[in-house]
Amino acid sequence: RKEVEQDPGPFNVPEGATVAFNCTYSNSASQSFFWYRQDCRKEPKLLMSVYSSGNEDGRFTAQLNRASQYISLLIRDSKLSDSATYLCVVTSSGGRRALTFGSGTRLQVQP
Amino acid sequence: NAGVTQTPKFQVLKTGQSMTLQCAQDMNHEYMSWYRQDPGMGLRLIHYSVGAGITDQGEVPNGYNVSRSTTEDFPLRLLSAAPSQTSVYFCASSDIWTVDGYTFGSGTRLTVV
Numbered sequence: 192r193k194e195v196e197q198d199p200g201p202f203n204v205p206e207g208a209t210v211a212f213n214c215t216y217s218n219s220a221s222q223s224f225f226w227y228r229q230d231c232r233k234e235p236k237l238l239m240s241v242y243s244s245g246n247e248d249g250r251f252t253a254q255l256n257r258a259s260q261y262i263s264l265l266i267r268d269s270k271l272s273d274s275a276t277y278l279c280v281v282t283s284s285g286g287r288r289a290l291t292f293g294s295g296t297r298l299q300v301q302p
Numbered sequence: 303n304a305g306v307t308q309t310p311k312f313q314v315l316k317t318g319q320s321m322t323l324q325c326a327q328d329m330n331h332e333y334m335s336w337y338r339q340d341p342g343m344g345l346r347l348i349h350y351s352v353g354a355g356i357t358d359q360g361e362v363p364n365g366y367n368v369s370r371s372t373t374e375d376f377p378l379r380l381l382s383a384a385p386s387q388t389s390v391y392f393c394a395s396s397d398i399w400t401v402d403g404y405t406f407g408s409g410t411r412l413t414v415v
Contacts, residue, residue, distance in 0.1 A: 199342070225403045234392055235345070237403035278344070280403070289335065289360060290394075290404060294344040 194218055195293035197279050203299045208269045212296045214262040214279030221291075224255055226264050227278040229295065235278055238264075269300045304328050308393050308407035315383040315414045323378040323410050325393030331405075332398040334376040338362065338389040339409075345392065351376055352398060383414045 197214045204210050216224075224241035239246065241253040241262055252265040262279055279293040309324045327334065335350035347360030351370040365387060367379040376395075380387060390411050394404040 195344075227403065234406035234408050236406070240403065289347050289350055290345075291347075292337075292345040294342060 193293070194291045195279055195281055197293035197296045199294060199296060201297040201299050203301060204269055205301055206269055206271060208300075209265065209267045210269055210298065211266075212264045212277055212279075212298075214264075214293055216260050216262070216279075216281045216291075218281065218291075219260060221260075221281040223282040224262050225280040225290075226251075226253055226262075227280055227292075229276045229278055231275075235292075238277070266298075269298075271300050271302060274298055274300045306393055306395055306405050306407035308391075308410050310410060311408065312411050313413070315380070315412065317383060317385060317414060319383050321380050321383065323380075323391055323393075323412075325376045325378065325407060326374050327376075327393075327395040327405070328374065329395060329397075329405065330373060331395035332373065334370065334393065334395045335360070335404070336366070336368065336376070336378045337392045337394065338387075339392060340389050348378065348391075380412075383412075385414045388412060388414045 195216045226238040227235040228238045229235045239248050241255045243255050245254045250267045254263045276295040276297045278295045280290050306327045332353045336348040337345040339345045346362050348366050349368040351357045357368050390409050392409050393407040396404045
């Protein structure tokens with residue numbers, strides 16, 4: 192079983208739609224959680240951190256459920272520019288600080 | 303700020319050749335790491351370092367060496383390239399005392415023939 196699992200998609204949605212991605216992680220000791228965005232053939236870039244209380248950044252809302260080991264990302268009012276692959280990322284406990292990446296969920300927003 | 307700089311951007315090697323992928327950061331980050339990204343597999347950790355003189359293995363270290371003689375530089379060496387090492391390589395760095403995410407370099411696309 193992969194440490195971080197995501198639905199690879201693709202999710203094809205029209206502009207203006209609301210879309211949600213889910214992610215599960217297997218290591219209950221994971222301490223930090225992130226969503227990264229990766230455009231085709233580019234490096235991953237931090238989209239937002241994910242906190243237990245949930246957090247919002249404009250059209251993006253992230254949620255963490257530690258009991259179920261589940262992370263979500265909600266995108267409202269999708270734009271064409273949101274088309275990308277979204278990577279769910281967790282860190283392990285201790286000093287290693289290594290990031291463990293999911294394989295990513297591809298989003299294609301259509302006009 | 304340059305952030306994280308990787309060179310070269312593209313490289314083609316013949317099986318058995320060696321080479322070094324360069325990574326430099328100008329943010330005074332203690333933590334640096336190397337990942338490889340293959341289709342459908344996400345990014346996998348090769349080696350990482352928590353400071354000058356300290357390195358450790360990640361998930362897929364075989365065939366790669368690293369060293370960290372300065373805070374700024376973290377080169378990745380391929381000792382004897384194999385076709386299985388064809389991949390996109392990303393270097394990343396972060397401040398070890400924060401819980402923020404990493405800053406990635408733009409990647410090196412390596413093909414081994």
